[in-house]
């Protein structure tokens with residue numbers, strides 16, 4: 001279990017001269033769940049992309065335990081212990097569920113036997129054991145989403161960044177997901193950053209909130225205090 005924090009300090013991102021993120025600082029500690037919220041277009045996905053190396057920084061830096069990771073390739077950053085999910089599910093549809101999870105473990109340098117063991121443990125944890133040999137492409141949407149998270153966890157990340165993990169799920173699927181996610185800090189010491197529009201889900205999961213509007217931080221802190229912040233209410237009503 002890592003005791004190192006993930007730290008984004010003064011991060012700015014520009015697209016063709018337009019500032020999508022302006023001087024944003026966020027710390028994610030091991031075993032905590034932070035909700036990243038804000039109106040559409042406020043820069044939430046861009047912040048995840050900046051942390052994981054998918055977009056270059058125009059300013060600031062990202063570190064883990066003080067070691068700089070900004071500037072490294074997405075693959076190198078993943079190897080440093082940061083994993084993510086995407087708004088659109090990305091799985092190998094022609095591979096089985098267990099192969100999808102296994103291949104992620106293999107990419108992080110364990111033996112085939114260890115990878116299979118790890119995949120089976122994760123599938124059991126995610127109530128997916130019965131579907132281990134099904135093709136990923138044939139799963140329901142909610143199951144695909146869970147396989148995607150199992151895949152991310154197979155790489156043993158210290159931090160997991162989830163972009164709208166419950167989007168498109170029905171109520172039962174989203175309850176199952178919420179339960180799985182809420183256990184991860186305790187069972188794996190994992191630090192989670194979660195973007196979601198469902199405030200009910202965010203408030204049930206997150207200890208802390210970080211709120212963006214127009215690429216800037218407008219509030220951060222304890223979830224129940226932040227949600228009462230007038231600037232936050234204003235940003236949501238105005239969107």
Ligand code: ADP
Nearest residue numbers: 015016020038039040041042043044045046047
């Ligand atoms: P959110 O996730 O909060 O909805 P985004 O991070 O997706 O917001 O987008 C923030 C802003 O950056 C938006 O104005 C969006 O159009 C712009 N943007 C995001 N990604 C790109 C990109 N690859 N190229 C150009 N503009 C982008």
